Amino acid sequence: MITEHVDRSCRRVGVAWVFVMAAFLASGIDAGAQGTSGLRISAQRKRVEKKEEARVGETVTREKWIYQITFENTGFKEMTDLVAKYRIYRLNDEHGAARGEMTLASEQGEIALGTLRSREKKTVDTKPMEIETLALKSGWTYRDGSKHKVEDRVKGFWVKVFRGEELIEDYANPSTLRKADNW
Secondary structure, three states: OOOHHHHHHHHHHHHHHHHHHHHHHHOOOOOHHOOOOOOOEEEEEEEEEEEEEEEEEEHHOOOOOOOOEEEEEEEOEEEEEEEEEEEEEEEEOOOOOOOOOOOEEEEEEEEEEEEEEOEEEEEEEEOOOEEEEEEOOOOOOOOOOOEEEEEOOOOOOEEEEEEOOOEEEEEEEOOOOOHHOOO
């Protein structure tokens, strides 16, 4: 008798759950995770070019890096008129600077994404950013005693996605860039 009552109660809850989900889907509410826009952003850093130049006493290496950014609409409604504004960050190592003393620099760009249909993914490339490494050859030193290797580094990226003037998504990798730059 008790098991029969529990079985009927579970069926009622299951039927009620189906009605709640159907109403949710029919309402057009975006099903993104807990109050987000329903737009998922991921990125992969990629070196697209590397050139080495030998000079007297030193070697200069220039590399070009991009980010391949993937935008995915995880919601049930299409997103229109999307524009992504981004910044790519690097740490500049200056010749003559003290060891560990680097400055943060950025390059920015804009990508018109247009429309993302429900569950659609778009992958786009940023403009390339150049970094430079300068290394002294063995047995050489600078007169001023500067360090033997000056090396820029790619630090990360920050992207903001807008629909018109409305900011709908904001993503930085690493997230500490939000504190390092006031964008």
